[in-house]
Amino acid sequence: MTSLTPRNVSAAAFAKAIDRFGAAIGKQWVLTSDEDRATYLDPYAMGDGMDHESSAVLAPASAEEVQALVRIANEHKVPLWPVGRGKNFGYGAAAPAMRGNVILDLSRMNRILDVDEKFAHCLLEPGVSYFDLYNHLKDNNIPLWMSVPGNSWGSVVGNALDRGIGYTPYGDHTETLCGLEVVLPDGDMVRTGMGAQANSKVWQAYHYGYGPGWDQMFVQSNLGVVTKAGLWLQPEPEMTAKITLALPNFEDASWALDILTELRRRDVIQHNIVFGSPVRAASVQSQRKDWYDGPGALPNSASEEMMKKLNLGWWNTKLFLFGYAGAVQAHVKLIRDLFEPKLGKKIDFEIWQKGDPVEKSARGIPSTLALQSVNWYGGRGGHLSFAPVMPPDGKLILDYAKRTKRLYDEVGHDYYASFTIGKRHINNVSLILYDRDDADMTARVDKLYRTLVARAAADGYAEYRGHISYMDIVADTFDFNNGAITRLNDRVKKALDPNNIIAPGRNGIGREGAKA
Incomplete structure (x- = not known):
């Protein structure tokens, strides 16, 4: 068994807990070897990831087995870190926020x-x-x-x-x-x-x-x-329509976002719209060295070359329409009327009707292609995302994008941006790609991320999700009334989980030193 134990749990108590876990779910589903535990480390960790190492992994097969494990964990004060499949890449994957937590892997519960x-x-x-x-x-x-x-x-x-x-x-x-x-x-x-x-x-x-x-x-x-x-x-709808729009100029973000956010508010476009920069598109089909292999941030000339060769704009977005044929056709016309005068050319949607091959529709089809982006810098790649929630205002977002790009340029990192348009908000997604084994690069990435968090908080915006290494600093930006929401979360946590057994520290709840 591993020599690592959870915090504040003695080796003897942990050994007893491991034996009881095995009796509850079968010894083969209690994983304690170094090799087994290594597979649950964050594959995108900036370094070796051992600061988020688990002490063991439990793999129950039913809700009843989960109940048994939670009760045993309470008796021995062993903290558990539940994961569904452990694929939350970019946020820590299966690794726990606190080193030594026992991972509760629910992937066998797959009915x-x-x-x-x-x-x-x-x-x-x-x-x-x-x-x-x-x-x-x-x-x-x-x-x-x-x-x-x-x-x-x-x-x-x-x-x-x-x-x-x-x-x-x-x-x-x-x-x-x-x-x-x-x-x-x-x-x-x-x-x-x-x-x-x-x-x-x-x-x-x-x-x-x-x-x-x-x-x-x-x-x-x-x-x-x-x-x-x-x-x-x-x-299943009667018809779908889809199109990719490439907007040629950086400044186009302002007017295009205003049109798209209005269409989203009115449910003409019913999905979250992603509006992204050239690196976003290029990173899933090429590497940085294909465009530029020099120091510092990617120069504008390299971005322009990407746009030319990959048929991209400075901003690129995919739009989908769903519903009855008459409604879809009416919305196609509306979008053409709004965008064609601005772009100076005709735009054509790809139409799917019920009965056609579903692969040609706008149906959600699972894919892992997006993972290719982590190969951008070469080496063992990774990514980190900061995506503050912002008002859906084109001018404001364009100004924010310019300021963010300057921050990337200052630390010598390639600007990868997208804006995800929701019903009443925009997530300004700043994705940070890196080679996890390049110490200088990961130090710059850490600095850039912390700067983005602090700047957004000063401007009145905050992240909606957090990586395990940054959960506390994100939670601390929710600071109304000296962090009243954190106190409320910790009071509820203490009432339901006085031993702090379930995922201590997740999203800043029940972290060490918390006062309920």
């Missing part, structure tokens, strides 16, 4: 428990991947579509619980959650919403229940372990 074709919802365990659900729907000819994130080999449930997004009308994945089954930190089990009724027939039909709605309490938190989750799916 698709129900798909209701008529009412368009499903019930999943946390180990179900996007590929699992997509193949199930496709292989069984179920006319329901799912939303997928850019890199989609992770957990459907886990992504929704971390407020991940996709690019269809159901792309706000947290909003599609409807009914959770949760093991609480003392081992008790609850079902939220209408599932609180033992024989409920509408658990996945109605977001709420009777009294407070608790689902959001388990989103981006460490107040329980979700063992089942209901999600809504998209009924």
Whole structure:
């Protein structure tokens, strides 16, 4: 067994806990070797990743086994770090925020428990991947579509619980959650919403229940372990249309974002719109050395060469339309009327109608192509993202982009930007690519990330998600009334989890030294 133990747990107590974990789920599902634990390190860590090393890994096969493990963990004061499939790349993957936590790997719990074709919802365990659900729907000819994130080999449930997004009308994945089954930190089990009724027939039909709605309490938190989750799916539309727009000038962001945000607010465009720079497109199909191999940030001439050879604009966006044929055709015309005069050319949508090969549609299809971007600098690549939530104002966003690019230029790093347009906001996504074994580069990346966090906070904007190494500094930017939200989170944490067993420190909740 590993010599590493969780903080404040003696070697003797940890050995007893490991024996009891094995008795509860089978010794073969308690992983303690150096080789096993190494597979759960952050593959994008800036360095060796050992500061987020686990002391062991537990792999239960059922909610009942999760209950048993949580109760044992409480008795021995052993902290657990739950993960669905551990593929949350760019945010720490499966590694725990605090070194020595025992990883609770739920990937063996991978049953698709129900798909209701008529009412368009499903019930999943946390180990179900996007590929699992997509193949199930496709292989069984179920006319329901799912939303997928850019890199989609992770957990459907886990992504929704971390407020991940996709690019269809159901792309706000947290909003599609409807009914959770949760093991609480003392081992008790609850079902939220209408599932609180033992024989409920509408658990996945109605977001709420009777009294407070608790689902959001388990989103981006460490107040329980979700063992089942209901999600809504998209009924197959009659028609889709899609187009890629390339906007030639940096300044085009201002007017284009104003048009797109208005279309998004009015639900003409029903999906999260991604609006990205040349490096975003080039990094999945080439490496930096193909364009420039010198010091400092990528020069404008290299970006212009990318644009020319890859048929890109300074800003590039894909638009999708879904629905009945008449509505889609009307919206195609509207978008043409808005963009063609600005671009000075005709734009053509790719139309799909029900019955055509689904691969040609705007359906969400799982892919891992986005992972290619980490090869940009060569070596063992990685990426880190800072994506503050901002007002959907074109002029403001353009000014912010200029300021951000200057920061990248100052530290000698290539500017990779995209803006994700939601219903009433924009996430200004500053992706930072790096070679994780280049010490000078990773030091610059760390400085750049911290600078971006501090600057956004000073401007009144904050991140909506956080990497395990930066959870505390992101949490500290939510500072109204001297951090009242952190105090509230810690009070609830202390009430439900007095031993701080479930994911201590996740998103700044229950971190060391916290005062409830």
